[in-house]
Amino acid sequence: GAVVSQHPSRVICKSGTSVKIECRSLDFQATTMFWYRQFPKQSLMLMATSNEGSKATYEQGVEKDKFLINHASLTLSTLTVTSAHPEDSSFYICSASFAGGNEQYFGPGTRLTVT
Amino acid sequence: QKEVEQDPGPLSVPEGAIVSLNCTYSNSAFQYFMWYRQYSRKGPELLMYTYSSGNKEDGRFTAQVDKSSKYISLFIRDSQPSDSATYLCAMSPYNTDKLIFGTGTRLQVFP
Numbered sequence: 001g002a003v004v005s006q007h008p009s010r011v012i013c014k015s016g017t018s019v020k021i022e023c024r025s026l027d028f029q030a031t032t033m034f035w036y037r038q039f040p041k042q043s044l045m046l047m048a049t050s051n052e053g054s055k056a057t058y059e060q061g062v063e064k065d066k067f068l069i070n071h072a073s074l075t076l077s078t079l080t081v082t083s084a085h086p087e088d089s090s091f092y093i094c095s096a097s098f099a100g101g102n103e104q105y106f107g108p109g110t111r112l113t114v115t
Numbered sequence: 116q117k118e119v120e121q122d123p124g125p126l127s128v129p130e131g132a133i134v135s136l137n138c139t140y141s142n143s144a145f146q147y148f149m150w151y152r153q154y155s156r157k158g159p160e161l162l163m164y165t166y167s168s169g170n171k172e173d174g175r176f177t178a179q180v181d182k183s184s185k186y187i188s189l190f191i192r193d194s195q196p197s198d199s200a201t202y203l204c205a206m207s208p209y210n211t212d213k214l215i216f217g218t219g220t221r222l223q224v225f226p
Contacts, residue, residue, distance in 0.1 A: 006158070032212055043203065043218045044159070095156045102147040102166075102207050104214060106158035 003027050004096050006107035013084055014115055021079045021110045023094030029074035030096035035067070038091045045056060050077055084114040118142050120202055121217030130226050134191040138204035138217045141185065145206040145215075148180050152188045153201045153219065162202075163189065194224045 003026040003076040006026050013019050023033060036044040048069050050056040056069035066088075077096075081088055091111050095104035121138045128134055136150075145167045151159035163178035166170045171178045177190040187206070191198055222225040 002161075004158075034213075043216045046213065049213065091156070095158075097212055102212060102214075103149055103161055103164045104205075105161060106151070109156070111156070111160045 002105040003021045004030075004094065004105050004107040006094055006110050008110060009108060010111045010113075012115060015085055016083055018046045018080055018082045019084055019112060021081075021092055021094075021112075023079070023107050025075045025096045025097070025105070028096075028098050031074065031099045032097050033071055034075040034095045034097075035069060035077075035079050036093045036095065038093060038109075040091075044093065046092045053074075073098075081112065084112070088112065089114045116141060118215050119204065119206060119217045122220055123218050125221040125223055127223045127225065128194055130194060130196060130224055132194050132224070134198070134222060134224075135193050136189040136191075136202050136204075136220050136222070138187050138206075139185055140187075140206060140215075141206065142215075143182075143185065144208035145185075146209045147207045148178070148187050149205040149214070150176075150178055151203040151205060152198075153203060155200075159203055191222075194222075196224050196226055198222060199224050 005024045007022045035047045046054045047062045048058045050071035058064045071077040093109040095106040097104045117203040120142045150163040153159040168180050168182045175192045179188040201221045205214040205221045
């Protein structure tokens with residue numbers, strides 16, 4: 001149980017374009033979803049927290065107009081990287097938790113490369 | 116000082132060894148403690164979830180929490196090459212759903 005999927009697993013895009021990453025909880029309802037970014041050999045950096053039907057809460061230093069997060073249902077959240085630049089190239093990972101639970105279940109991650 | 120400290124390693128052990136991974140923390144409000152395993156280029160996988168002080172065992176894995184010392188450990192018995200991965204500790208206080216992660220310890224188990 002507690003499976004989270006992400007799509008796509010890998011994406012290459014040109015500078016200036018937008019990329020959408022989907023995160024789905026497959027076998028539970030995720031009241032809260034989280035988006036992280038991870039650089040090579042570093043730990044996870046929380047970007048934002050989203051609750052179903054509400055606006056996302058962004059961490060300090062994360063541009064909300066650049067990283068658009070939508071949590072339209074209890075099983076789906078999307079992260080859109082707008083006007084991507086090479087410095088946005090990274091490993092993006094989502095996680096989900098259910099009501100009353102502190103543990104988070106992670107997706108497999110999406111590797112974004114901006115050329 | 117970081118809220119959660121974890122030795123990045125790498126830690127290299129022979130197959131069959133007992134592995135001890137540790138984290139220390141400074142925030143006494145932390146109530147929930149987790150260990151995740153992350154293989155290269157994959158998302159973290161939840162291994163153990165504990166709250167308050169004490170031990171929890173699951174197969175070859177034992178999680179230990181000592182709140183008085185602000186110290187948590189993960190023990191892996193009979194380590195296998197397939198255990199080679201980065202192990203992340205994570206914790207959160209009672210009143211928030213955010214997790215604070217350690218930097219991760221890279222473990223290499225050689226045959």
